[in-house]
Amino acid sequence: MRAGLLHPCSDTMDPCYNHTSSQKSNHTSSQVFPLxxxxxxxxxxxxxxxxxxxxxxxxxxxxxxxxxxxxxxxIVSLAITDLLLGLLVLPFSALYELTKEWPFGSILCNIYTSLDVMLCTASILNLLMISLDRYFAVTTPLRYRQVVTPSRVAVGLAVIWTVSLMVSFLPIHLGWNTNGTAVQNTGPSCSKECTLAVNLVYGLVDGLLTFYIPLGIMCITYYRILKIAREQAKRINHTWGNAPVPPMVKEHKATVTLAVVLGAFVVCWFPYFTMFTYRGVWGDSRVKGTPMSIVLWLGYANSALNPILYGTLNRDFRVAYQHLLRCWRTRRPRNSHLPPLQKAQPRGRQGQGRQEGKPLKLEVRNEKGTLLTDGALKSTGAFL
Structure with a gap:
């Protein structure tokens, strides 16, 4: 009886209830549903x-x-990072994008935004580490195994995740990314928003550490790789004389591959971080709604392109993908490793004859004494 008396007034007494907005939402729901x-x-x-x-x-x-x-x-570290993003973040991002409401409370909201920032940052820094690895493979081919060691790769991965944690969970849960001392998304309980707050310091520091500085380094490394590929192609063309086609084809493939890799990264992430920095400088409320959603999901799309760019552009990955698909289609048990790319040469005189007929590998040294080979054009990224 008491509850029945209070029920007619409950709508007007609830500060989170808006009768006008509910009527408007019911009126427009039929129009928005197909979209x-x-x-x-x-x-x-x-x-x-x-x-x-x-x-x-x-x-x-x-x-x-x-x-x-x-x-x-x-590359596996990059794949695991993007996989975690697809499992832990993107389903909630899609739900929030479709309903425009966050039903899980402020605590889970801040955990969700922290995971989002951490995994996106780790993905970008893994791309940076791949570009550095390819840079050393091309510029120091004879000392590559001494420069890029398992311990250094482990340290690099540890640095990636440390930086990713420092720009995500730490500032978000301590309120360093907001204008003031309050932690984001801790307002009234009736608030259904779940957004990442950005102030001036956080916008500049996070943008520089997680995008603009890595972008600059990647541009420099890929430019150096492309320059070395062109120099080697010219030297091989000069040595081969009337047979310029093979090295020029490899140079063209290297140019296209590096342009696609760097271009995809810039197209996917540059709009988001430009808007992210703009929010930090000019205020959070200036950029919201559809433009923010478009640039955010464009950045997420980079995680879908990474397996293609860093997998299928690599010849060994293409062979492994084809073998996996064949095994899934035929449902046969898979061996622990793929058959070798080339058949072993038979022993004896016949094998010696084939070995003698095998084309020699061209080796040239530049003015610095660095060994340049025809095969080095293939190493312009482990993509060819």
Whole structure:
């Protein structure tokens, strides 16, 4: 009886209840629903691509012994990071994008935003580490194994996750990213928003550490790799004389590959971090709604492109992918490693004859004494 008397007044006494807005939302729901279905389908498809692509990368390296190298360890680290992003962050991001409400409370909201920042930062820094690895492989091919060691790769991965934690969980849960001392998303309990607050210091520091500085380093390393590839192509062309086609084809492939890798990174993340820095400088409330959603999901799309760019552009990865797909189609048990790329040469005179007929590997030294080979053009990123 008491509850019945209070019920008619409960709508007007509830500070979180807005009768006018509820009527408007009911009126527009029929118009928005088809758009929500289309957006939901696109987001679901993107999440599936991210999950499947990065799972295949991890399986390929795990099951194929030829892919177990230090370079591919970094690629697996990138795949695991993107996989965690697709599992722990993107389903909640898609739900929030479709409903425009966060139903899980402020604590889970801050954990969700912290995971989002941490995993996106780790993904970008893994891309930076891959570019440095390829840079040393091309500029110091004879000392590569002494420069890039397992211990240094482990230290690099530890640095990546340390920096990622320092720009995500630490500032968000201590309130360093807000204008004041309060922690973000800890306002009234009726608030259904879950956003990442950005002040001037956090916007500049996070933008520089996690995007602009890595972007500058990647531009320098890939430019140096491309420059060395062109120099080697010119030297090989000069040595081969009338046979300029093979090295020029390899140079073209190196140019296209590096342009695609760097271009995809810039297209996906530059709009988001430009808007992110703008929010820190000019205020959080200036950028919201659809523009922010577009640049955010464009950055997420980079996690779907990474398995393609750093997997299928590598010849050994392509072979491993094809073998995995064949095994899944035929449902046959898979061997622990793939068959070798080239058949072993038979012993005896016949094998010697074939060995003698094998083309020699061209080796040239530049003015600095660095060994330049025709095969070095292939190492312009472990992508060719």
């Amino acid at each position: 929500q279905v289309l957006v939901g389908f696109c987001l679901f498809t993107l999440i599936v691509i991210i999950l499947c692509g990065n799972i295949i990368v991890c399986l390929a390296v795990t099951l194929d012994r030829r892919l177990r190298s230090l370079t591919n360890c970094i």
